Amino acid sequence: MNAPKPQRQRIQRRALHGVLLLDKPLGLSSNDALQKAKWLLRAEKAGHTGTLDPLATGLLPLCFGAATKFSQVSLDADKAYEATLRLGQTTTTGDGEGEVLETREVAVTRAQIEAACAQFTGLISQVPPMYSALKHEGKALYDYARQGIEIERPARQVTIHSIDILDWQAEQLTIAVRCSKGTYIRTLGEDIGRVLGCGAHLSALRRTASGPVTLDGAISLDALAAMTEAEREDLLRPPDALLADWPEQRLDAAEAARFLSGLRRRLYSPSGVADVSQVKVYGPEPQAFLGSAHIKGGELIADRLLSPQEVQALLGTAA
Structure with a gap:
């Protein structure tokens, strides 16, 4: 038994x-x-x-x-990454996990690398890679890719704020990238390799920042x-902490209670109140975070609110 x-x-x-x-x-x-x-x-x-x-x-x-x-x-x-590219080699997935498609000689100068990186700085169009989690008819693209099926993907607009060369040793190039959400660094690496004429794939990627x-x-x-x-x-x-770079609006106790109930609050300033798309809102206590809002037509309008219980729990933690 x-x-x-x-x-x-x-x-x-x-x-x-x-x-x-x-x-x-x-x-x-x-x-x-x-x-x-x-x-x-x-x-x-x-x-x-x-x-x-x-x-x-x-x-x-x-x-x-x-x-x-x-x-x-x-x-x-916006996000920030450190990306290492293997120059001279392309793969089926655009990274080190895929099979090697082609190997070429790497004969580039630093000036050529800088010019290639500059070409992809600013507002650019990217075609998302097949080996990605984007959905098509409810299924991730990488599922189709593993079956050898190619799905047409529309290009999307992304912004590359900066690309800085951190290190370059023969076939290995490490860059620091600051970019908008939705940017595929793997695709960026392949595009840089294509412009250089030797091809490239992403061999390592490390995210270093997300917003603030x-x-x-x-x-x-x-x-x-x-x-x-x-x-x-x-x-x-x-x-x-996720809203650290947003402007702040502080309310007295009575106004804070009304704001938490979802009511719009009229703001006053002798010089007028400018419209603001994103603002973090607090009660009178230093750590009394109430939620996020926007200001339109002089009114403070709630977007995401904490519950009174959550506010009290955070005040207790701060104490």
Whole structure:
């Protein structure tokens, strides 16, 4: 007779509110990284701020509790990457995971590399790669690609704010890229290689910033696992960390209560109140973050609100 299997102990989840800056390791999907961190923190509610490919490392802001309401802010924000290109070699996937399609001699100068990078700075059109998570008829493009099926993809407009050469040694080129959301660095690497005439693929990618948050203070999963629960919780930044570069509007206690109920608030300034598309809103206490809003026609209009319970929980954490 088989012995009964021991019952797995249920984890007691808890309400946590904040942002964890995770340094995602190579080979792990964004969702797997999220679930590991969520388990370590015993968090009730969590979400990430946009997929970082398994073959990429670096900054992955994770949102817990009230912070999940602002994950779209990070998703829409500009990003920064360090990308290493293997010059002289193209692959089926545009990165090191694919099969080599062609190998060519690399005979380029730094001036040619700088000119190629400059060609892709500013507003450009990109055709998303087949090996991407974009959906076509409910299925990811990479599923079609693995079956050898090519799907026509419309070009999209993205903005490359800057490309800086960090290192160049023969066939290896490392660049720092600041770009808008939706930019495919793999495609950028292939395009630079095409202009240089030798071809290229992306051999390594590391995200260094997302909006106002950077790798500064980010932690690895291994380091997180080695901490006590209290130490892990201390790493959480407040939900407004994702809105750090937004202008601020502060309300008195009575106005804050009305704002949290969803009512529009009339603002007054002797010189008039300018329209603002994004503003973070606070009550009278220094850490009383209430949510996000916009200002139109002199009115403060709520976009994403914290609940009164969430506001009090954050005030208690700050105390």
